Amino acid sequence: MIHDYSFEDKVLLAVDCIIFGFDEEDLQILLIKRDFEPEKGNWSLMGGFLKKDEDLDQAANRILHHLTGINNVYMEQLYNFSKVNRDPAERTLSVAYYALINIAEHRQELTENYSAKWFKISDYPSLIFDHDQMVQKAIARLRYRTSTNPIGFELLPEKFTMRQLQKLYETILNEKLDKRNFINKIKSLDILVKLNEKDMVSSRKGSFLYKFDAKKYNAKVEEGFSFRL
Amino acid sequence: MIHDYSFEDKVLLAVDCIIFGFDEEDLQILLIKRDFEPEKGNWSLMGGFLKKDEDLDQAANRILHHLTGINNVYMEQLYNFSKVNRDPAERTLSVAYYALINIAEHRQELTENYSAKWFKISDYPSLIFDHDQMVQKAIARLRYRTSTNPIGFELLPEKFTMRQLQKLYETILNEKLDKRNFINKIKSLDILVKLNEKDMVSSRKGSFLYKFDAKKYNAKVEEGFSFRL
Protein backbone atom coordinates (compact mmCIF):
# COMPACT_ATOMS: atom_id res chain seq x y z
CA MET A 1 0.00 0.00 0.00
CA ILE A 2 1.16 3.46 -0.84
CA HIS A 3 -0.19 6.09 1.43
CA ASP A 4 -2.15 8.60 -0.59
CA TYR A 5 -1.00 12.07 0.34
CA SER A 6 -3.44 13.74 -1.99
CA PHE A 7 -6.14 14.24 0.61
CA GLU A 8 -3.85 16.06 2.98
CA ASP A 9 -4.03 19.83 3.21
CA LYS A 10 -1.27 21.87 1.64
CA VAL A 11 -0.26 25.25 2.97
CA LEU A 12 1.54 28.39 1.94
CA LEU A 13 4.87 28.64 3.66
CA ALA A 14 6.45 32.07 4.04
CA VAL A 15 10.01 32.77 5.12
CA ASP A 16 10.60 35.98 7.07
CA CYS A 17 14.03 37.32 7.91
CA ILE A 18 15.15 39.27 10.94
CA ILE A 19 18.26 41.02 9.68
CA PHE A 20 20.57 42.24 12.41
CA GLY A 21 23.23 44.89 12.00
CA PHE A 22 25.45 46.78 14.42
CA ASP A 23 26.55 50.38 13.91
CA GLU A 24 29.12 50.74 16.74
CA GLU A 25 26.41 51.92 19.06
CA ASP A 26 23.17 50.04 18.61
CA LEU A 27 21.90 46.69 17.49
CA GLN A 28 19.59 47.29 14.54
CA ILE A 29 17.13 45.47 12.34
CA LEU A 30 16.38 46.06 8.70
CA LEU A 31 12.73 46.63 7.86
CA ILE A 32 10.73 47.43 4.77
CA LYS A 33 7.44 49.19 4.13
CA ARG A 34 5.01 46.67 2.81
CA ASP A 35 3.70 47.66 -0.62
CA PHE A 36 0.65 45.45 -0.92
CA GLU A 37 -2.46 44.62 1.05
CA PRO A 38 -3.17 43.53 3.67
CA GLU A 39 -1.23 45.93 5.91
CA LYS A 40 0.06 47.95 2.98
CA GLY A 41 2.28 50.82 4.12
CA ASN A 42 3.17 49.23 7.43
CA TRP A 43 6.60 48.09 8.48
CA SER A 44 7.43 44.47 8.00
CA LEU A 45 10.25 41.98 8.07
CA MET A 46 11.60 40.91 4.72
CA GLY A 47 9.80 37.87 3.51
CA GLY A 48 8.78 35.71 0.63
CA PHE A 49 7.35 32.29 -0.08
CA LEU A 50 9.04 28.95 -0.16
CA LYS A 51 9.17 27.49 -3.65
CA LYS A 52 8.68 23.82 -4.47
CA ASP A 53 12.22 23.22 -5.59
CA GLU A 54 14.20 24.74 -2.74
CA ASP A 55 14.68 24.05 0.95
CA LEU A 56 14.15 26.64 3.65
CA ASP A 57 17.79 27.68 3.94
CA GLN A 58 17.86 28.32 0.22
CA ALA A 59 14.62 30.26 0.37
CA ALA A 60 15.91 32.43 3.21
CA ASN A 61 19.08 33.20 1.28
CA ARG A 62 17.19 33.88 -1.91
CA ILE A 63 14.82 36.26 -0.18
CA LEU A 64 17.62 38.08 1.60
CA HIS A 65 19.54 38.43 -1.61
CA HIS A 66 16.53 39.50 -3.61
CA LEU A 67 15.56 42.24 -1.18
CA THR A 68 18.99 43.51 -0.19
CA GLY A 69 21.54 42.28 -2.69
CA ILE A 70 23.36 40.58 0.16
CA ASN A 71 24.79 37.07 -0.08
CA ASN A 72 26.79 34.75 2.10
CA VAL A 73 26.01 35.88 5.57
CA TYR A 74 25.33 33.98 8.75
CA MET A 75 21.70 32.81 8.83
CA GLU A 76 19.91 30.51 11.20
CA GLN A 77 16.42 29.11 11.29
CA LEU A 78 14.54 30.41 14.31
CA TYR A 79 11.01 29.11 14.61
CA ASN A 80 7.95 28.20 12.64
CA PHE A 81 5.04 30.56 13.36
CA SER A 82 1.73 28.97 12.61
CA LYS A 83 -1.25 30.64 14.28
CA VAL A 84 -4.25 29.98 12.07
CA ASN A 85 -5.14 33.61 11.46
CA ARG A 86 -1.72 35.18 11.58
CA ASP A 87 -2.15 36.46 8.02
CA PRO A 88 -5.73 37.61 7.59
CA ALA A 89 -5.60 37.27 3.81
CA GLU A 90 -4.90 33.57 3.70
CA ARG A 91 -3.71 30.68 5.81
CA THR A 92 0.03 31.09 5.80
CA LEU A 93 2.74 29.71 8.04
CA SER A 94 6.01 31.49 8.37
CA VAL A 95 9.43 30.15 9.14
CA ALA A 96 11.51 32.92 10.67
CA TYR A 97 15.23 33.14 9.99
CA TYR A 98 17.67 35.62 11.41
CA ALA A 99 20.75 36.95 9.65
CA LEU A 100 23.83 38.78 10.90
CA ILE A 101 25.34 41.33 8.62
CA ASN A 102 28.21 43.74 8.79
CA ILE A 103 26.55 47.09 8.15
CA ALA A 104 29.70 48.90 7.07
CA GLU A 105 30.50 46.38 4.37
CA HIS A 106 27.00 46.40 2.97
CA ARG A 107 25.96 50.01 3.44
CA GLN A 108 26.34 50.87 -0.21
CA GLU A 109 24.20 48.19 -1.74
CA LEU A 110 21.55 48.64 0.91
CA THR A 111 21.02 52.37 0.70
CA GLU A 112 21.55 52.68 -3.02
CA ASN A 113 19.38 49.97 -4.39
CA TYR A 114 16.71 49.10 -1.94
CA SER A 115 14.03 50.76 0.09
CA ALA A 116 14.87 49.13 3.37
CA LYS A 117 15.61 51.05 6.53
CA TRP A 118 17.57 50.29 9.69
CA PHE A 119 15.95 50.68 13.11
CA LYS A 120 17.48 50.34 16.53
CA ILE A 121 16.05 47.38 18.37
CA SER A 122 15.53 49.73 21.27
CA ASP A 123 13.15 51.78 19.15
CA TYR A 124 11.49 50.37 16.09
CA PRO A 125 7.96 50.72 14.75
CA SER A 126 5.41 48.08 15.44
CA LEU A 127 5.29 45.44 12.75
CA ILE A 128 2.62 43.58 10.83
CA PHE A 129 1.15 40.23 11.84
CA ASP A 130 3.30 38.39 14.36
CA HIS A 131 6.56 39.96 13.21
CA ASP A 132 7.14 41.68 16.56
CA GLN A 133 7.07 38.32 18.22
CA MET A 134 9.57 37.03 15.67
CA VAL A 135 11.93 39.88 16.45
CA GLN A 136 11.72 39.25 20.18
CA LYS A 137 12.43 35.58 19.69
CA ALA A 138 15.32 36.41 17.38
CA ILE A 139 16.88 38.70 19.97
CA ALA A 140 16.63 35.99 22.61
CA ARG A 141 18.23 33.46 20.27
CA LEU A 142 20.94 35.93 19.30
CA ARG A 143 21.81 36.44 22.98
CA TYR A 144 22.14 32.76 23.53
CA ARG A 145 23.98 32.04 20.32
CA THR A 146 26.52 34.84 20.69
CA SER A 147 27.29 33.56 24.19
CA THR A 148 28.05 30.06 23.02
CA ASN A 149 29.36 30.51 19.49
CA PRO A 150 31.78 32.99 18.00
CA ILE A 151 29.24 34.55 15.68
CA GLY A 152 29.31 38.08 17.06
CA PHE A 153 32.18 38.78 14.68
CA GLU A 154 29.72 38.49 11.80
CA LEU A 155 28.30 41.84 12.91
CA LEU A 156 31.68 43.60 12.90
CA PRO A 157 34.13 44.54 10.17
CA GLU A 158 36.78 41.92 9.54
CA LYS A 159 39.25 43.99 11.57
CA PHE A 160 37.92 45.41 14.80
CA THR A 161 39.10 46.89 18.07
CA MET A 162 38.54 45.42 21.50
CA ARG A 163 36.28 48.32 22.28
CA GLN A 164 34.06 47.59 19.32
CA LEU A 165 33.82 43.97 20.34
CA GLN A 166 33.02 44.86 23.93
CA LYS A 167 30.41 47.39 22.87
CA LEU A 168 28.84 44.78 20.62
CA TYR A 169 28.49 42.28 23.44
CA GLU A 170 27.23 44.95 25.79
CA THR A 171 24.58 45.87 23.29
CA ILE A 172 23.48 42.33 22.55
CA LEU A 173 23.46 41.23 26.17
CA ASN A 174 22.08 44.57 27.28
CA GLU A 175 24.50 44.97 30.19
CA LYS A 176 27.68 46.89 30.92
CA LEU A 177 30.84 44.84 31.02
CA ASP A 178 34.13 45.62 32.75
CA LYS A 179 36.81 46.57 30.24
CA ARG A 180 39.68 44.66 31.83
CA ASN A 181 37.68 41.56 32.65
CA PHE A 182 36.25 41.49 29.15
CA ILE A 183 39.64 41.78 27.47
CA ASN A 184 41.18 39.17 29.75
CA LYS A 185 38.38 36.76 29.01
CA ILE A 186 38.58 37.29 25.26
CA LYS A 187 42.35 36.94 25.29
CA SER A 188 42.14 33.75 27.32
CA LEU A 189 39.93 32.21 24.64
CA ASP A 190 42.86 32.61 22.30
CA ILE A 191 40.90 32.77 19.07
CA LEU A 192 41.80 36.29 17.94
CA VAL A 193 44.87 37.53 16.09
CA LYS A 194 46.25 40.90 17.11
CA LEU A 195 47.28 42.83 14.02
CA ASN A 196 50.19 45.24 13.66
CA GLU A 197 47.73 47.85 12.72
CA LYS A 198 45.82 50.47 14.60
CA ASP A 199 42.47 52.07 14.19
CA MET A 200 43.21 55.81 14.41
CA VAL A 201 39.62 57.01 14.14
CA SER A 202 38.46 56.53 17.68
CA SER A 203 41.39 58.11 19.54
CA ARG A 204 44.68 59.95 19.20
CA LYS A 205 46.60 57.08 20.64
CA GLY A 206 44.97 54.63 18.27
CA SER A 207 43.82 51.15 19.22
CA PHE A 208 45.03 47.83 17.93
CA LEU A 209 42.93 45.89 15.48
CA TYR A 210 42.12 42.21 15.86
CA LYS A 211 40.79 39.51 13.58
CA PHE A 212 38.86 36.38 14.44
CA ASP A 213 41.02 33.35 13.63
CA ALA A 214 38.48 30.85 12.31
CA LYS A 215 41.13 28.25 11.52
CA LYS A 216 42.48 28.31 15.05
CA TYR A 217 38.98 28.27 16.49
CA ASN A 218 38.02 25.22 14.45
CA ALA A 219 41.20 23.41 15.44
CA LYS A 220 40.47 24.12 19.12
CA VAL A 221 36.89 22.92 18.74
CA GLU A 222 38.25 19.64 17.35
CA GLU A 223 40.20 19.27 20.59
CA GLY A 224 37.11 19.79 22.71
CA PHE A 225 37.25 23.54 23.19
CA SER A 226 33.97 25.34 23.44
CA PHE A 227 33.40 29.04 23.19
CA ARG A 228 31.66 30.63 26.13
CA LEU A 229 31.47 34.27 26.92
CA MET B 1 -3.43 46.37 -4.63
CA ILE B 2 -3.94 43.05 -2.97
CA HIS B 3 -1.08 40.69 -3.41
CA ASP B 4 -2.26 37.55 -5.17
CA TYR B 5 -1.03 34.55 -3.24
CA SER B 6 -2.56 32.10 -5.68
CA PHE B 7 0.56 31.70 -7.79
CA GLU B 8 2.70 30.72 -4.85
CA ASP B 9 3.57 27.08 -4.28
CA LYS B 10 1.85 25.22 -1.49
CA VAL B 11 3.46 22.35 0.34
CA LEU B 12 2.59 19.40 2.51
CA LEU B 13 3.66 20.01 6.07
CA ALA B 14 4.23 17.02 8.32
CA VAL B 15 4.71 17.09 12.07
CA ASP B 16 6.99 14.43 13.56
CA CYS B 17 7.34 13.82 17.26
CA ILE B 18 10.36 12.68 19.21
CA ILE B 19 8.82 11.25 22.35
CA PHE B 20 11.21 10.91 25.26
CA GLY B 21 10.70 8.71 28.27
CA PHE B 22 12.89 7.67 31.17
CA ASP B 23 12.75 4.26 32.81
CA GLU B 24 15.05 4.83 35.83
CA GLU B 25 17.99 3.68 33.82
CA ASP B 26 17.90 4.92 30.24
CA LEU B 27 16.54 7.75 28.20
CA GLN B 28 14.23 6.27 25.61
CA ILE B 29 12.30 7.25 22.53
CA LEU B 30 9.01 5.88 21.32
CA LEU B 31 8.99 4.58 17.74
CA ILE B 32 6.50 2.92 15.46
CA LYS B 33 6.80 0.59 12.53
CA ARG B 34 5.61 2.39 9.46
CA ASP B 35 2.70 0.57 7.83
CA PHE B 36 2.66 2.18 4.41
CA GLU B 37 5.02 2.88 1.54
CA PRO B 38 7.53 4.32 1.10
CA GLU B 39 9.71 2.72 3.77
CA LYS B 40 6.93 0.42 4.94
CA GLY B 41 8.05 -1.82 7.81
CA ASN B 42 10.84 0.47 8.92
CA TRP B 43 11.01 2.32 12.20
CA SER B 44 9.82 5.88 12.24
CA LEU B 45 8.95 8.74 14.52
CA MET B 46 5.28 9.36 15.07
CA GLY B 47 3.98 11.80 12.56
CA GLY B 48 1.05 13.21 10.69
CA PHE B 49 0.12 16.16 8.56
CA LEU B 50 -0.82 19.67 9.56
CA LYS B 51 -4.44 20.44 8.84
CA LYS B 52 -5.71 23.76 7.54
CA ASP B 53 -7.58 24.70 10.70
CA GLU B 54 -4.95 24.05 13.36
CA ASP B 55 -1.58 25.49 14.28
CA LEU B 56 1.55 23.41 14.69
CA ASP B 57 1.28 23.01 18.47
CA GLN B 58 -2.24 21.71 18.05
CA ALA B 59 -1.17 19.36 15.29
CA ALA B 60 1.67 17.99 17.41
CA ASN B 61 -0.69 17.38 20.32
CA ARG B 62 -3.31 15.81 18.10
CA ILE B 63 -0.79 13.46 16.53
CA LEU B 64 0.67 12.49 19.88
CA HIS B 65 -2.77 11.83 21.27
CA HIS B 66 -3.95 9.94 18.24
CA LEU B 67 -0.98 7.60 18.19
CA THR B 68 -0.48 7.09 21.92
CA GLY B 69 -3.60 8.21 23.76
CA ILE B 70 -1.45 10.69 25.66
CA ASN B 71 -2.49 14.27 26.34
CA ASN B 72 -1.15 17.25 28.22
CA VAL B 73 2.55 16.65 28.22
CA TYR B 74 5.46 19.00 27.72
CA MET B 75 6.06 19.56 24.00
CA GLU B 76 8.33 21.96 22.22
CA GLN B 77 8.88 22.79 18.58
CA LEU B 78 12.34 21.82 17.46
CA TYR B 79 13.07 22.60 13.83
CA ASN B 80 11.63 22.57 10.36
CA PHE B 81 13.32 19.97 8.16
CA SER B 82 12.95 20.88 4.54
CA LYS B 83 15.41 19.11 2.25
CA VAL B 84 13.75 18.86 -1.14
CA ASN B 85 13.89 15.09 -1.43
CA ARG B 86 13.60 14.12 2.21
CA ASP B 87 10.43 12.16 1.46
CA PRO B 88 10.88 10.40 -1.89
CA ALA B 89 7.13 10.03 -2.43
CA GLU B 90 6.31 13.72 -2.44
CA ARG B 91 7.69 17.11 -1.50
CA THR B 92 7.04 17.29 2.21
CA LEU B 93 8.47 19.47 4.94
CA SER B 94 8.42 18.29 8.49
CA VAL B 95 8.32 20.29 11.67
CA ALA B 96 9.81 18.21 14.46
CA TYR B 97 8.47 18.45 18.00
CA TYR B 98 9.75 16.69 21.05
CA ALA B 99 7.67 15.57 24.00
CA LEU B 100 8.58 14.50 27.51
CA ILE B 101 6.48 11.85 29.09
CA ASN B 102 6.44 10.00 32.34
CA ILE B 103 6.68 6.38 31.27
CA ALA B 104 5.30 4.93 34.48
CA GLU B 105 2.14 6.98 34.34
CA HIS B 106 1.46 6.15 30.72
CA ARG B 107 2.68 2.57 30.49
CA GLN B 108 -0.80 1.11 30.40
CA GLU B 109 -2.28 3.08 27.57
CA LEU B 110 0.88 2.71 25.54
CA THR B 111 1.35 -1.01 25.72
CA GLU B 112 -2.29 -1.93 25.68
CA ASN B 113 -3.64 0.09 22.86
CA TYR B 114 -0.88 0.99 20.48
CA SER B 115 1.85 -0.67 18.53
CA ALA B 116 4.62 1.66 19.57
CA LYS B 117 7.84 0.50 21.15
CA TRP B 118 10.39 2.15 23.41
CA PHE B 119 14.08 2.14 22.48
CA LYS B 120 17.05 3.36 24.46
CA ILE B 121 18.64 6.35 22.81
CA SER B 122 21.93 4.53 23.23
CA ASP B 123 20.66 1.76 20.97
CA TYR B 124 17.79 2.32 18.60
CA PRO B 125 17.21 1.14 15.02
CA SER B 126 17.98 3.45 12.16
CA LEU B 127 14.99 5.49 11.12
CA ILE B 128 13.35 6.51 7.87
CA PHE B 129 14.09 9.72 5.99
CA ASP B 130 15.83 12.32 8.13
CA HIS B 131 14.33 11.09 11.39
CA ASP B 132 17.73 10.14 12.83
CA GLN B 133 18.82 13.71 12.37
CA MET B 134 15.67 14.86 14.14
CA VAL B 135 16.41 12.62 17.10
CA GLN B 136 19.96 13.90 17.38
CA LYS B 137 18.77 17.48 17.30
CA ALA B 138 16.12 16.70 19.89
CA ILE B 139 18.68 15.19 22.24
CA ALA B 140 20.86 18.28 21.93
CA ARG B 141 17.91 20.55 22.61
CA LEU B 142 16.83 18.39 25.54
CA ARG B 143 20.29 18.70 27.07
CA TYR B 144 20.21 22.44 26.80
CA ARG B 145 16.63 22.83 27.93
CA THR B 146 16.94 20.58 30.98
CA SER B 147 19.99 22.59 32.05
CA THR B 148 18.16 25.89 31.93
CA ASN B 149 14.56 25.00 32.70
CA PRO B 150 13.03 22.70 35.28
CA ILE B 151 11.51 20.36 32.73
CA GLY B 152 13.38 17.20 33.70
CA PHE B 153 10.62 16.54 36.21
CA GLU B 154 8.27 15.88 33.31
CA LEU B 155 10.13 12.62 32.74
CA LEU B 156 9.74 11.45 36.34
CA PRO B 157 6.76 10.41 38.42
CA GLU B 158 5.23 13.26 40.40
CA LYS B 159 7.02 12.02 43.51
CA PHE B 160 10.62 11.02 43.03
CA THR B 161 13.80 10.37 44.98
CA MET B 162 17.01 12.37 44.72
CA ARG B 163 18.64 9.32 43.21
CA GLN B 164 16.08 9.14 40.43
CA LEU B 165 16.58 12.81 39.68
CA GLN B 166 20.34 12.47 39.67
CA LYS B 167 20.21 9.40 37.45
CA LEU B 168 17.93 11.29 35.07
CA TYR B 169 20.35 14.17 34.72
CA GLU B 170 23.29 11.82 34.40
CA THR B 171 21.51 10.06 31.58
CA ILE B 172 20.47 13.19 29.73
CA LEU B 173 23.82 14.91 30.09
CA ASN B 174 25.67 11.64 29.56
CA GLU B 175 28.08 12.15 32.47
CA LYS B 176 28.46 10.93 36.02
CA LEU B 177 27.64 13.44 38.74
CA ASP B 178 28.79 13.51 42.34
CA LYS B 179 25.98 12.55 44.72
CA ARG B 180 26.68 15.16 47.39
CA ASN B 181 27.39 17.99 45.00
CA PHE B 182 24.27 17.19 43.02
CA ILE B 183 22.02 17.15 46.07
CA ASN B 184 23.55 20.35 47.44
CA LYS B 185 23.00 22.11 44.16
CA ILE B 186 19.41 20.94 43.83
CA LYS B 187 18.67 21.88 47.42
CA SER B 188 20.18 25.31 46.96
CA LEU B 189 17.78 25.96 44.08
CA ASP B 190 15.01 25.63 46.64
CA ILE B 191 12.28 24.55 44.23
CA LEU B 192 11.56 21.07 45.58
CA VAL B 193 9.36 20.01 48.47
CA LYS B 194 10.57 17.14 50.61
CA LEU B 195 7.67 14.86 51.46
CA ASN B 196 7.12 12.91 54.66
CA GLU B 197 7.08 9.82 52.60
CA LYS B 198 9.68 7.31 51.56
CA ASP B 199 10.16 5.17 48.54
CA MET B 200 10.79 1.70 49.99
CA VAL B 201 11.40 -0.09 46.72
CA SER B 202 14.98 0.84 46.08
CA SER B 203 16.46 0.12 49.50
CA ARG B 204 15.78 -1.22 52.95
CA LYS B 205 16.28 2.14 54.56
CA GLY B 206 13.94 3.81 52.11
CA SER B 207 14.60 7.18 50.53
CA PHE B 208 12.63 10.36 50.87
CA LEU B 209 10.39 11.47 48.07
CA TYR B 210 10.36 14.99 46.66
CA LYS B 211 8.00 16.98 44.49
CA PHE B 212 8.74 19.88 42.17
CA ASP B 213 7.07 23.00 43.56
CA ALA B 214 5.90 24.79 40.43
CA LYS B 215 4.23 27.58 42.37
CA LYS B 216 7.40 28.38 44.27
CA TYR B 217 9.46 28.14 41.10
CA ASN B 218 7.21 30.57 39.26
CA ALA B 219 7.29 33.01 42.16
CA LYS B 220 11.07 32.89 42.19
CA VAL B 221 11.23 33.41 38.43
CA GLU B 222 9.12 36.55 38.89
CA GLU B 223 11.82 37.81 41.22
CA GLY B 224 14.55 37.21 38.68
CA PHE B 225 15.56 33.68 39.62
CA SER B 226 16.73 31.48 36.82
CA PHE B 227 17.16 27.74 36.94
CA ARG B 228 20.58 26.46 36.02
CA LEU B 229 21.95 23.05 36.64
Add this chain to the structure above:
DNA sequence: CCAAAAGTGTTAATAGTACACCCATGC
Protein backbone atom coordinates in the same frame (compact mmCIF):
# COMPACT_ATOMS: atom_id res chain seq x y z
C1' DC C 1 50.12 70.86 28.30
C1' DC C 2 45.79 68.85 28.26
C1' DA C 3 41.90 66.18 26.78
C1' DA C 4 40.43 61.66 25.39
C1' DA C 5 40.60 57.01 24.77
C1' DA C 6 43.91 52.85 25.23
C1' DG C 7 46.04 49.67 27.84
C1' DT C 8 47.23 46.96 31.79
C1' DG C 9 47.19 43.31 37.22
C1' DT C 10 45.91 42.31 41.70
C1' DT C 11 42.83 41.07 45.25
C1' DA C 12 38.53 39.41 47.18
C1' DA C 13 34.44 36.79 46.71
C1' DT C 14 32.02 33.12 44.80
C1' DA C 15 31.18 28.86 42.75
C1' DG C 16 32.60 24.37 41.74
C1' DT C 17 34.92 20.09 42.68
C1' DA C 18 36.77 16.27 45.20
C1' DC C 19 36.23 13.25 48.67
C1' DA C 20 34.65 9.17 53.02
C1' DC C 21 32.08 7.77 56.68
C1' DC C 22 27.90 6.68 59.49
C1' DC C 23 22.81 5.40 59.25
C1' DA C 24 18.72 2.63 58.94
C1' DT C 25 16.69 -1.40 57.67
C1' DG C 26 15.25 -6.22 56.06
C1' DC C 27 16.85 -10.40 55.70
Add this chain to the structure above:
DNA sequence: GCATGGGTGTACTATTAACACTTTTGG
Protein backbone atom coordinates in the same frame (compact mmCIF):
# COMPACT_ATOMS: atom_id res chain seq x y z
C1' DG D 1 25.07 -9.06 62.20
C1' DC D 2 25.68 -7.86 57.68
C1' DA D 3 24.75 -6.24 53.14
C1' DT D 4 22.58 -2.48 50.70
C1' DG D 5 21.60 1.91 49.36
C1' DG D 6 20.63 6.62 51.91
C1' DG D 7 22.26 10.55 53.74
C1' DT D 8 25.50 14.16 55.11
C1' DG D 9 29.94 18.40 55.38
C1' DT D 10 34.43 20.25 54.64
C1' DA D 11 38.71 21.67 52.42
C1' DC D 12 40.67 22.88 48.11
C1' DT D 13 40.68 24.86 43.52
C1' DA D 14 39.13 27.57 39.82
C1' DT D 15 36.50 31.18 38.15
C1' DT D 16 34.48 35.53 38.30
C1' DA D 17 34.03 40.29 39.88
C1' DA D 18 35.68 44.58 41.53
C1' DC D 19 38.66 48.10 41.05
C1' DA D 20 42.49 52.83 39.32
C1' DC D 21 46.29 54.46 37.34
C1' DT D 22 49.64 55.26 33.40
C1' DT D 23 50.32 55.86 28.35
C1' DT D 24 49.99 58.02 23.95
C1' DT D 25 49.29 61.68 20.93
C1' DG D 26 46.84 65.45 18.22
C1' DG D 27 45.42 69.73 18.86
